[in-house]
Amino acid sequence: MNQTMSTDLYQINMMYAYYKRGMANTRVVFDMFFRKPPCGNGYALFAGLEQALHFIENIKFTEEDLDYFRSLYPYEEAFLERLANMTFTGNVAAVREGTVVFADEPLVRVEAPVMEAQLIETALLAMINHQTLIATKAARIVRAAGDDPVLEFGLRRAQGTEAAYYGARAAYIGGIAATSNVMAGRDFGIPVKGTHAHSFVQLFEDEKEAFITYNAAFPDETTLLVDTYDVLGVGVPHAIEVGLELKKQGKKLVGIRIDSGDLAYLSKEARKQLDAAGLTDVAIVASSDLDEMLIRDLKTQGARVDVWAVGTNLIVSNGCPALGGVYKLAAVQENGEWTPRLKISENPAKITTPGYKRLVRFYDEQSGQALGDLVTFAEEEIPGDTITLFDPLFPHKRKTIRGYRMEELLVPVIENGRRIGNPVSLEDSRAHACEQLSHFSDEVKRLINPHGYHVDLSQKLWDSKQELLHRSRL
Amino acid sequence: MNQTMSTDLYQINMMYAYYKRGMANTRVVFDMFFRKPPCGNGYALFAGLEQALHFIENIKFTEEDLDYFRSLYPYEEAFLERLANMTFTGNVAAVREGTVVFADEPLVRVEAPVMEAQLIETALLAMINHQTLIATKAARIVRAAGDDPVLEFGLRRAQGTEAAYYGARAAYIGGIAATSNVMAGRDFGIPVKGTHAHSFVQLFEDEKEAFITYNAAFPDETTLLVDTYDVLGVGVPHAIEVGLELKKQGKKLVGIRIDSGDLAYLSKEARKQLDAAGLTDVAIVASSDLDEMLIRDLKTQGARVDVWAVGTNLIVSNGCPALGGVYKLAAVQENGEWTPRLKISENPAKITTPGYKRLVRFYDEQSGQALGDLVTFAEEEIPGDTITLFDPLFPHKRKTIRGYRMEELLVPVIENGRRIGNPVSLEDSRAHACEQLSHFSDEVKRLINPHGYHVDLSQKLWDSKQELLHRSRL
Secondary structure, three states, rough: OOOOOOEEHHHHHHHHHHHOOOOOOOOOEEEOOOOOOOOOOOOOOOHHHHHHHHHHHOOOHHHHHHHHHHHHOOOOHHHHHHOOOOOOOOOOOOOEOEEOOOOOOOEEEEEEEEEHHHHHHHHHHHHHHHHHHHHHHHHHHHHHHHOOOOEOOOHHHOOHHHHHHHHHHHHOOOOOOOOOHHHHHHHOOOOEEEOHHHHHHOOHHHHHHHHHHHHHHOOOOOOEEEOOOOHHHHHHHHHHHHHHHHHOOOOOOOOOEEOOOOOOHHHHHHHHHHOOOOOOEEEEEEOOOOOOHHHHHHHHHHOOOOOOEEHHHHHOOOOOOOOEEEEEEEEEEEEEEEEEOOOOOHHHHHOOOOOOEEEEEEEEEEOOEEEEEEEEEEEOOOOOOOOEOOOOOOOOOEEEEOOOOEEOOOEEEEEEEEOOOOOHHHHHHHHHHHHHOOOOHHHHHHHOOOOOOOOEOOHHHHHHHHHHHHOOOO | OOOOOOHHHHHHHHHHHHOOOOOOOEEEEEEEEEEOOOHHHHOOOOOOOHHHHHHHHHHOOOOHHHHHHHHHHHOOOOHHHHOOOOOOOOOOEOOOOOEEOOOOOOEEEEEHHHHHHHHHHHHHHHHHHHHHHHHHHHHHHHHOOOOOOOEOOHHHOOOOHHHHHHHHHHHOOOOOOOOOHEEEEEEEEEEEEOOHHHHHHHHOOOOOHHHHHHHHHOOOOOEEEEEOOOOOHHHHHHHHHHHHHHHHHHOOOOEEEEEEEEEHHHHHHHHHHHHHHHOOEEEEEOOOOOOOOHHHHHHOOOOOEEEEEEEEEHHHHOOOOOOOOOOEEEEEOOOOEEEEOOOOOOHHHHHHOOOEEEEEEEEEEOOOEEEEEEEEEOOOOOOEEEEEEOOOOOOOOOOEOEEEEEEEOOEEEEEOOOOOOOOOHHHHHHHHHHHHHHOOHHHOOOOOOOOOOOOEOHHHHHHHHHHHHHHHOO
């Protein structure tokens, strides 16, 4: 569905006010960034760009839309005609999906006539906020699970089917191994997994009969849900009977799934029963309101779980269900020059960083470790060998780095309204996320109270911000 | 977009196992219900049914879908052919959107061949869980706001644009007055509202110039955002200058909006400034991470806010971002008879209520007050004058009611795959929610620790459940 109308009315109203004032073509730069990563995490995994770019490339108001506007307010017909012919003609730079990003970094830079820049704001934010949130939550869960695969099972509890669909996509970037979501599998190529429900067992007189029936349909791919009646009393014993029968036939039971109860205790006891029967290679899948903290806790308790299926808490990012990404005016073109613009706040951390900017990351040439990120004016030269970074809120905190490799994080993706470069495959974005995470220390990636990472401003940018602050009305 | 593929893989796999076993046409009844209302609320407002029915009526696999299944597993071609021709042929009964509903009540009853009943489970749950959640959250926020209108401003922070779209719809059922979401306004007829952003003010040299420019475009509908620089120091004074100028022209400034800072203090001081200037009819709109608790707290502090604009916390239902609605097997048709089926759990509250059921509500004939709900077998007669209700978990807790009006809550909406009756308009569902809420006491509706409401089982249903429990393997 075309998303041009997925916008706030105030965008249309501002566009109209600009139009009436003859400012519709004023060229501006907006930055998209967030002020705090979700869930107390130290970073976010950037995601949702592909959908946002698709939306931007397909801006189109229909006649029906214009009629709707006519019903709302007596907008001038010439304005509505302008809307009818409107496409996005500007430039967009963005970081790659799967990139590890931090608070206050420009992640998307939109340079366009102000009418266009306003029109794309809301949907762009909704798409990137959502997927970045879920990719980050997934990365936390995957981290807690260590080397065990994590499955995304949340569709039924998502905030609608589209949130589940793009949520599965984002979770895949974040490192999940597979999803239960068939549509996400079909369209994004994400591996899909699924077994059976309790109702399947209930439809038979006997649990074992249900197991045999399921196995008859999937002789080589059977995972059995063992908690419909009593996990250790009947569920696992029935699964073992099926597993031993398969073994005789030279086949194998893939796994059992436990979906309720004390997962630490049940998984350990189920493992003992399986092992005692010689079924040491039958995996144990656990589900039941899992999240990263519970998984970590279960692992600490020695739970014998091989695969973690996570539903609700992943797909809605429970505990932190929204990322507060914003889109702020950074510069205005006046007589061909970019004039930085500042948004003031009584909270110093909420003051924006003005100017047409770039974002670079320094890696240690030897270890590959990420050393820090730097935001500068777009035209600034960055020295190739030694640089001193300083904290923008506490400038006395300084760090000099040497022997680095520098990476440009904010790269052009749309020029004059046209996509440049090929869309990145989801598989590549997932691999990129995995590679990106390998450059950051365990301390930066830890789930609680992560270590701060340097995101600094160039001296020139910092000076310019201070000057604007002093000139401001505060 | 067709949502047939918005399902979990295990549904397809169970369907295949049933098909292989010759059970595809086994007729079953599933109940959709939830075990706990969201956010500690005492009830939920049922919503999302229209989307779920639309989905059910449009079940259709495409050739592309079948090819995708072929790529996953060697399903028999005859099974895939069956999918290709599959539509929903069953019966659905459901409560009306906007109905006040409680834990453990059957809200949707699906009677169909098991293949069809499984196929619709996941998307039906996703749609109803989402919209019921947001409608309930909205009702809480609207309740906290008392007689003040609440605006839904959450699109940019929603879990994607579709979650925002249906979220706005659900929030409207829950009682919000308007949304910022233009697409939701266009398609659902929800009133839309919007003013301007901080960036609008920043694009001008002077705040007052921005205000005048906005007012020039919307002379009779101007609400001015006054917190770009300094609310009380310049924002409100500038707005007052515009307001007084409009007054001279016989027009009026509609409102000012405060989007940051101490809303209690700022709104009171802004009110004083406006009143002192004779602009007593200029409304104050507040926004900035509001939710029901904060609104109530601000009102307790005497904040002079006339309109509450709520974004993130409403559209993602922050604090309770998922409703755990489930879909459980209740009965199987055997030799033309419905045999109740029970789902057992070690947690007594999680044991399902078996059988093909109906749901009725009793209202006091005089006061209109809702007295209690009763779940019975579908064919049971309910006496018209006196009935004794009892708590299904604590059967000694009894209550005899007399002089009631009885309402059938679960009513047929799809028969033999076809929608019956006309779709209910959103406006009617919103009015229904408002009317429904009027039948419940303040204690049942309170935001924290609400009073429990009677949701009881008939003696026959309770006896049947006990018998099944005793016969079960536990």
